[in-house]
Amino acid sequence: MPILTLVIWVPIFAGLAVLATGSDRNAGTARWLALAGALAGLLACVPLVTGFHVAASGMQFAEKALWIERYRVHYHLGIDGISLLLILLNAFTTVLVVIAGWKVIEQRVAQYMAAFLVMSGLMNGVFAARDALLFFVFFEATLIPLFLVIGVWGGPNRVYAAIKFFLYTLIGSLLMLVALLYLYNAAGGSFDLEDLYRTPLSMAAQTAVFLAFLAAFAVKVPMWPVHTWLPDAHVEAPTGGSVVLAAIALKLGGYGLLRFSLPIVPDASHALSGLVIGLSLVAVVYIGLVALVQADMKKLIAYSSIAHMGFVTLGVFLFDRLGMQGAILQMISHGFVSGALFLCVGVLYDRLHSRQIADYGGVVNRMPVFAAFFMLFAMANAGLPGTSGFVGEFMVVLAAVKVNFWVAALAATTLIFGAAYTLWMYKRVIFGAVASPAVAGLQDLEPREWLLLGLLAALTLFMGLYPAPFNAVLEAPVSELLAQAARSKLP
Amino acid sequence: MTLSAADYLAVWPEILVLVMVCVILVVDLFLRESQRVIGYALALATLAAAAGLIALSSMPGRVVALNGMFVDDPLADALKIAVCLVAGVVVVYSRGYATARGLFKGEFFCLVLFAALGMMVMISANHLLMLYLGLELLSLSLYALVALQRDSRDATEAAMKYFVLGALASGLLLYGMSMIYGATGQLEIPKVAATIAEGRANSTILMFGLVFLVAGVGFKLGAVPFHMWVPDVYQGAPTAVTMFIGTAPKLAAFAFVMRLLVETLGAPALVAEWRQMLTLLAVASLAVGNVAAIAQTNLKRMLAYSTISHMGFLLLGVIAARPDGYGAAMFYAMVYAMTGLGAFGMILLLARDGFEADRLEDFKGLNRRSPWYAFLMLLLMFSMAGVPPTVGFYAKLAVIEAVVQAGQVWLAIVAVLMSLIGAFYYLRMVKLMYFDEPSDTAPISADMGVRVLLSINGLAALAVGLLPGWLMALCQKAIQGSL
Numbered sequence: 001m002p003i004l005t006l007v008i009w010v011p012i013f014a015g016l017a018v019l020a021t022g023s024d025r026n027a028g029t030a031r032w033l034a035l036a037g038a039l040a041g042l043l044a045c046v047p048l049v050t051g052f053h054v055a056a057s058g059m060q061f062a063e064k065a066l067w068i069e070r071y072r073v074h075y076h077l078g079i080d081g082i083s084l085l086l087i088l089l090n091a092f093t094t095v096l097v098v099i100a101g102w103k104v105i106e107q108r109v110a111q112y113m114a115a116f117l118v119m120s121g122l123m124n125g126v127f128a129a130r131d132a133l134l135f136f137v138f139f140e141a142t143l144i145p146l147f148l149v150i151g152v153w154g155g156p157n158r159v160y161a162a163i164k165f166f167l168y169t170l171i172g173s174l175l176m177l178v179a180l181l182y183l184y185n186a187a188g189g190s191f192d193l194e195d196l197y198r199t200p201l202s203m204a205a206q207t208a209v210f211l212a213f214l215a216a217f218a219v220k221v222p223m224w225p226v227h228t229w230l231p232d233a234h235v236e237a238p239t240g241g242s243v244v245l246a247a248i249a250l251k252l253g254g255y256g257l258l259r260f261s262l263p264i265v266p267d268a269s270h271a272l273s274g275l276v277i278g279l280s281l282v283a284v285v286y287i288g289l290v291a292l293v294q295a296d297m298k299k300l301i302a303y304s305s306i307a308h309m310g311f312v313t314l315g316v317f318l319f320d321r322l323g324m325q326g327a328i329l330q331m332i333s334h335g336f337v338s339g340a341l342f343l344c345v346g347v348l349y350d351r352l353h354s355r356q357i358a359d360y361g362g363v364v365n366r367m368p369v370f371a372a373f374f375m376l377f378a379m380a381n382a383g384l385p386g387t388s389g390f391v392g393e394f395m396v397v398l399a400a401v402k403v404n405f406w407v408a409a410l411a412a413t414t415l416i417f418g419a420a421y422t423l424w425m426y427k428r429v430i431f432g433a434v435a436s437p438a439v440a441g442l443q444d445l446e447p448r449e450w451l452l453l454g455l456l457a458a459l460t461l462f463m464g465l466y467p468a469p470f471n472a473v474l475e476a477p478v479s480e481l482l483a484q485a486a487r488s489k490l491p
Numbered sequence: 492m493t494l495s496a497a498d499y500l501a502v503w504p505e506i507l508v509l510v511m512v513c514v515i516l517v518v519d520l521f522l523r524e525s526q527r528v529i530g531y532a533l534a535l536a537t538l539a540a541a542a543g544l545i546a547l548s549s550m551p552g553r554v555v556a557l558n559g560m561f562v563d564d565p566l567a568d569a570l571k572i573a574v575c576l577v578a579g580v581v582v583v584y585s586r587g588y589a590t591a592r593g594l595f596k597g598e599f600f601c602l603v604l605f606a607a608l609g610m611m612v613m614i615s616a617n618h619l620l621m622l623y624l625g626l627e628l629l630s631l632s633l634y635a636l637v638a639l640q641r642d643s644r645d646a647t648e649a650a651m652k653y654f655v656l657g658a659l660a661s662g663l664l665l666y667g668m669s670m671i672y673g674a675t676g677q678l679e680i681p682k683v684a685a686t687i688a689e690g691r692a693n694s695t696i697l698m699f700g701l702v703f704l705v706a707g708v709g710f711k712l713g714a715v716p717f718h719m720w721v722p723d724v725y726q727g728a729p730t731a732v733t734m735f736i737g738t739a740p741k742l743a744a745f746a747f748v749m750r751l752l753v754e755t756l757g758a759p760a761l762v763a764e765w766r767q768m769l770t771l772l773a774v775a776s777l778a779v780g781n782v783a784a785i786a787q788t789n790l791k792r793m794l795a796y797s798t799i800s801h802m803g804f805l806l807l808g809v810i811a812a813r814p815d816g817y818g819a820a821m822f823y824a825m826v827y828a829m830t831g832l833g834a835f836g837m838i839l840l841l842a843r844d845g846f847e848a849d850r851l852e853d854f855k856g857l858n859r860r861s862p863w864y865a866f867l868m869l870l871l872m873f874s875m876a877g878v879p880p881t882v883g884f885y886a887k888l889a890v891i892e893a894v895v896q897a898g899q900v901w902l903a904i905v906a907v908l909m910s911l912i913g914a915f916y917y918l919r920m921v922k923l924m925y926f927d928e929p930s931d932t933a934p935i936s937a938d939m940g941v942r943v944l945l946s947i948n949g950l951a952a953l954a955v956g957l958l959p960g961w962l963m964a965l966c967q968k969a970i971q972g973s974l
Contacts, residue, residue, distance in 0.1 A: 015768075022862070068885075070818075070963040071892070111862070133888075137879040144873060147918075152858075159926050163918055170914055174907035181895040181903065367855070458725045 003047050004061050004077040007087060008125045011094065015117030018110050027109040031102055034113030038095040039059070041120060045091045052084060057476045059130060068132070071184070073191050076130040080480075081473035082258060082328055083127040086251055089335045090127070093247045094120040096452055097240040100343055101446070104239065104350055105153060112153055115145040115238060120147070121241060123248050127255065132180050133191040135259075139157045139252060140173055146241065146249060153457045156235040159391040161229075161236035168229040172216035180210035183264065197263045197484060199491040206268035213261045214276070220253030223313055227306045234302035239346030242298065245304050246338035251331050258328075262316070263484040270485075273317040280317070281410045283310030288417030293422070297345045297355045300425055301338060304381060307414060308334050312409060315396040318403050319485060325474050326395025332470065333380070334389035340377040340456040344370070347449055352438055357428050361435030366442040371430045373445075373453040380460050384418040387410040388463035448471075492792065494557065499564045501556035503543045503548065506609050512604045519597025523837045527595050534582055534600035538607065540932055542575035550642055555617055559679045559940075562617035565972035569822075569965060570746050577739040577828050578607040580948070583940050584836040585731035590629030591844040593688065594639055594729060601641070603735065606632035611681040616750055619668045619678045626664070626711070629743060630657050633736055637728040638950035649727025656720040663703045670700025671755070680755045687758045694760070701761060702753055705768045712802045721938040725795035730842060730849060730959035734835035737798055738828040741805075748809055749817065753974070760932050762812050769806050776803030777909035784916045785863075791849045793916060794834060796800050797875060799829040800913055804890055807906055811893035812974055818967040819889035825962065826955075833871040833948040840864065840937050840945060854920060856929025864935065865924045867949030874952040876917035877910050882956040889963065 021030045046190025052060060059078030064302025067075040079087065097116050098285060105112045122145070125138035143166055151162035188201040191259070211248055219226045230250075234242050262269050284307050291303035308330065348363070349355055364371040380387035383394075393414065400408035434440050446451070463470060499506070511533065519530050549568040556563065582603060589595040609628030616622035634657065637796050672678055674696040675686040684691050709717035731936040780800025787793035805827070808820025828901050841848035841857075848854075874883035887910060894903045897974035937945075955962055 039935075065959075066960075068960040068963060069966055070960060111858075137884070140879045140884070144878065147921075148925060151922060159922055162926070163915070163922065166918055167911065167915060171908075171911050174911055175904070177901045178891065178895065178900065178907055181888075181892050182900060183890065185896050 001047075003044070003051075003077065004063055004124075004128045005090070006044045007041070008050065008077075008121050008128060009122070011091075011117045011124070012121035013039060014038070014040060015114040015121065018117060021110045024107065024109055027106075030110035030113055031098075034098045034117060035095070037117050038091075038098045038120070041117070042091045042095055045088055048079070048084060048087065048445075052473070053484055054081070054472050055476060058478050062130070062318050067131075071191065072189055073133045073143045074131050075134060076192060076417070077128045078130045078475040079128050080452060082255070082477050084473060085332050085470065086127045086248075086327070088126050089332055090123045090248050092118055093244060093325055093335065093339060096339065096343070096455070099448060100243065100346060101238070101240045101454055103347070108152065112149070112240075115149050116244065119145040119244065120150075123252070125335065126252055127443070130193050131191050132183070132196060132260075132334070133195060135193075136173070136177060136180060137233060139256075140170075140226045142249065142252070143169055143189035146245065149241040149244075150233055150237045153238040155237075155240070157232070161232040164480040165231050165233040168226070169219050172226075175212040176216035180211045181207065183413070184378070193259070193263075199264075200489050201265065203267060203271070203490060206265040206489070207272070207383040210265045210268035210272055212259060213256070213265070217253040217256040217261070218279075220256065220315060221250060221309045222253065223279050223310070224287060224306070225279075227287070230306060231299050231302040234305075234342075234406065235296060235298045239342060239349070242342040242346075243339045246301075246342055247344060249333040250305065250309055251335065252310065254316065254327065254331050256482060257313065257316055258324075260308045260330055261479060265380060265489070266485045267291035267488055267490055269317070270276070273319065276313055276317040277407060280310040283307055284314070284411055284414045285417070286412060288421065291421040292417065294421075295357055297348075297425060297429070298358055299347065299355075300357075300421060301341045304418065304421060305334065305338050307418070308338070308381075311396050311411065311414065314407075315399065318396070318399045319482065320399040320402060321482060322395050322402075323399030324478050324481065325400060326392045326469060328392075328478070329388075329463075329467065330392025330396065330472055333392050333460070335361055336460050336463070337377055337387075337389050338457055340373075340453065340460065343449075343452055344374045344377060347445065347453075351442055357425055359427040359435065360439060361432040362430075363442060364430045365434055366440065367444045369450070370445050372452075373457055374426065374430060375455050376460065378422045380464070383415050383423045386461070386464045388467075390464055391467045497554070498556040500548065501554050501951065502561060505608060505615075507539050508537060508604055508608045508611065512601050512608065515597060515600050515604070519601075526845045527597075530597050530600050531582065531586065531595070534604060536577055537604060538579040538582070539574045541607075542572045542579075545571050545575070553973065559682075560618045560621045561615050563615060565969040566746070566821075567615045567973070568741050568748065569969040571611050573742050573825055574607055574610045574614070574739050577742065577832060578603055578735070580832050580836075580944060581731070581735045581738065582946055584734065584832070584839050587730070587937055587941065588731050588842055590837045591787065591842075592640060592729060594731070598743040599636070599639060599955045600634045600772060600846045602632045606636070606735070606742070607739070610739060611744045612744040617680050619671065619680065619683070619755070622747065622750055623661075623665060623668065624745075627661060630661065633732075633740070636735065637724060639732065640729045642738065644730070645727040646729060646882060650722045652720055653724045653847060655829045656710065660707050660717070663710070664707030667700045667703030670696050670703065673868060674700065680750060683755050684757060686759070687756070696765065697756075697761065701756060701764060702768070704756070705765055705772075705838070707772060708744075708748055708751065709772050711747060712741070712806070713799055714772040714806060715779040715799060718776065718779065718799050721799055722792045722795040724742075725798070726789055726849075730733050730791065730835060730838050730847065734832065734839065736829045737794065737835060738831045741798075741802070741831075742828055743826050745805065752809070753817065762808065766810055766812055769810050773806035773810060774902070775805045775906055776800060776806065777906060781909050787850055787916075788851055790838060790851050790854070793851070794831070797913070798827075798831070800909065801875075802910075804887060804906065807894050807902065808890040810899070810902070811890075811895065811897040814970050815889070815892070815896060815967075816893035817974075818963070818970045819893040820969060821966040822889050822963055823886040825966065826882050829948065829955075830871050830952055833945065833952065834875070836941070836945050836948060837864065837868050837871070840935060840941065843933065843936075851920070851923060852930060854923045855927045855931070857924040860932065861935050863946070867946060868924060869921055870952045872917040872920045872948050874956070876914040877935075878914070880956045881952050882959060883952070884957060885959040885963070
């Protein structure tokens with residue numbers, strides 16, 4: 001059975017079905033259908049988990065069919081442990097997003113839900129594609145639904161944010177496209193990743209290709225200094241949009257670096273690793289400081305995302321097993337934690353329609369259960385041992401110590417800055433005197449929100465306390481990646 | 492000079508169209524206002540029959556007919572079928588719009604058919620005079636079409652401009668052709684090429700002729716710096732006519748480039764020359780088209796500048812100067828014609844009696860008024876911007892691939908950066924439709940044919956994007972079978 005095809009297309013067709021319910025008169029139908037679609041998408045992933053061979057190297061569940069004969073492009077799918085984790089994260093997040101938008105979205109419900117379902121399928125496509133052009137098509141296509149989500153259901157400055165988001169990400173991708181076409185010719189007319197991995201390239205060509213890839217993926221990650229679209233997009237996006245953006249969309253960048261930069265241009269990756277490490281450290285330290293002074297909760301979490309993703313790029317370019325595995329775990333953990341934090345802000349925003357920290361204070365008096373959940377996620381964001389946030393960061397710092405003490409020292413500052421900006425925000429929002437009559441009138445979590453935050457809390461704790469299964473899945477692909485990255489491709 | 496049955500067989504579709512134009516012209520005289528639809532049906536039937544005839548009589552190789560004047564090859568077949576289909580769709584889309592403006596009459600159909608005939612002749616020309624003849628038939632029909640709404644000041648002005656500049660371009664072309672004739676003593680395309688290949692032509696005169704020909708081609712394509720007429724004509728002409736000018740003639744112009752530059756002047760020394768000239772035209776078109784489009788508030792004008800930039804992309808494929816590149820350019824022309832039809836069709840759909848719907852604001856909040864048409868326009872806009880999975884992406888991919896393969900990576904980078912600028916104004920359309928509230932709330936009315944065809948048109952931008960292989964292969968085969 002073509003399981004991966006199902007994983008990709010079930011959500012997309014579910015999305016189209018939701019779209020067909022039409023106007024807001026059928027909003028209820030649209031919601032339930034969307035939930036069914038999201039669950040079906042999650043269900044389609046079950047065979048991936050049950051049939052996955054942890055120890056096996058190489059791609060599993062492979063599918064290959066000729067797609068565009070003229071350019072020998074194949075509809076070639078396959079996953080390894082890295083893809084598996086990201087696909088699961090994606091399918092799970094989609095369910096959360098549908099539930100999160102259940103009541104909040106009242107206008108054009110069908111279009112909203114459909115956009116997320118289609119996006120979910122496309123993201124799965126990105127993680128499963130084994131052909132560079134197929135990857136690119138999925139990679140680019142995800143922009144369209146996210147653009148619409150931000151622009152239609154976003155905040156007051158949504159148009160600016162949506163267009164900025166689109167153009168920023170497009171420029172990087174277009175440079176990558178030129179690089180892919182160059183590689184296509186260098187590989188003798190093939191976009192298949194396996195062929196690209198084998199193609200020898202001169203150092204000059206590798207450097208150019210590396211920079212083009214970096215342009216595409218750095219914008220997505222996002223790395224300093226091309227990160228400025230992210231705070232705007234996050235602040236203006238509706239809660240669901242922020243969750244998907246943080247939990248999944250940013251991972252496309254990290255995933256791309258792992259799948260494309262390292263194995264295709266290994267020599268340039270080594271030569272220019274200093275550049276990436278430098279940029280990552282700027283993200284960790286400088287963006288951490290920037291996050292500290294934010295007055296808007298969503299903006300603060302957005303900057304914290306950039307700092308955390310700095311850890312991912314740092315871990316990847318240390319060329320160390322521990323660092324790379326840590327980076328991937330950090331991606332997964334960040335998916336849970338930042339998603340949860342955006343949901344928490346969403347919970348407050350739905351009640352008070354403000355994201356300003358100054359408008360809150362003493363929330364714990366009215367919403368004790370919420371405060372407890374928020375506490376857990378804030379701690380996870382700060383990297384408290386026992387939560388998922390700790391595992392990846394710790395592994396990356398350990399790997400960094402092996403490579404260079406000062407890199408490790410700078411990276412480790414995140415534990416301080418992370419704690420500072422997260423907990424300071426937490427303190428100002430949750431504790432203290434009740435800030436206003438509006439805060440005094442707050443209602444604690446309803447069952448729907450309980451469900452969302454509860455699920456994420458369970459996962460955050462599970463991954464923090466027992467990361468072994470995640471590590472086990474990553475063992476084989478990370479070894480293979482490191483082997484590929486160590487093999488020189490100079491002719 | 493005797494003509495055999497084989498000669499007639501090759502030109503059968505052209506003869507059919509010509510005869511039917513005369514029939515429609517005569518029949519129209521006896522029709523009352525309420526019976527105009529008969530002319531409409533006849534025009535559509537003619538185009539369908541011509542397309543069918545071409546498809547049925549299509550042969551794998553080159554057939555030269557009419558004493559070397561006319562050639563029937565796979566390239567010609569594919570492009571002529573496309574021209575007939577595009578002209579047919581134009582006629583269908585225009586119905587409501589033309590009726591409301593008193594243009595729904597015999598002259599309109601006849602001129603469209605004459606223009607189609609001109610394009611078919613152009614596409615199948617094997618002789619420089621034949622090429623010119625086809626071009627003039629097309630151009631004169633288009634001038635008349637633009638001026639058809641004779642009480643409109645804008646249309647009259649546009650027709651005047653179009654005519655004066657078009658005549659100038661034709662003059663340049665003819666002058667260039669005379670130079671070629673002077674250098675080679677031949678007018679039949681294969682013979683000209685052979686003479687040049689044997690080195691029996693005076694290269695100074697040839698080069699002189701080449702410059703004039705490239706300038707003429709630039710005019711007809713609307714490439715910068717010969718683009719001045721494009722925005723004014725697009726804006727001034729009745730939208731139905733703009734749609735026609737903006738789509739089918741681009742297919743013919745591609746054939747024109749193939750016949751004139753590739754087949755006639757395909758000698759390596761000359762290729763090196765026109766490649767340079769076309770590179771300049773392409774880069775300038777990409778830059779001016781995309782940047783100027785941002786400043787437009789009139790949708791027709793915006794699409795005019797967007798066409799200029801698309802022609803820049805099309806030229807990129809030609810610049811690669813190899814069969815792959817020509818195939819990519821042909822694919823680009825086909826895709827462009829398809830999306831252009833859809834976009835102008837959408838303007839026609841929103842237009843009403845006395846209301847043109849050609850300003851950007853007229854599309855505000857379309858998603859509120861009609862989610863379906865907004866979705867179709869969204870697909871068309873993303874296709875023009877070249878965002879996957881719409882078909883426009885593959886068109887850009889193909890030409891950029893050809894350029895990279897030809898070793899001109901810098902040109903590819905320029906092209907993608909320009910398409911980034913271009914993405915902005917297409918996104919702005921999406922923004923207007925989806926993010927803004929409607930300012931116009933009149934219900935959208937159109938007859939069933941338009942609704943269905945427009946839906947197919949819009950969805951094709953997505954469907955062909957999901958499975959682009961067959962159309963790419965078709966274009967490639969047409970080029971390979973003809974060179």
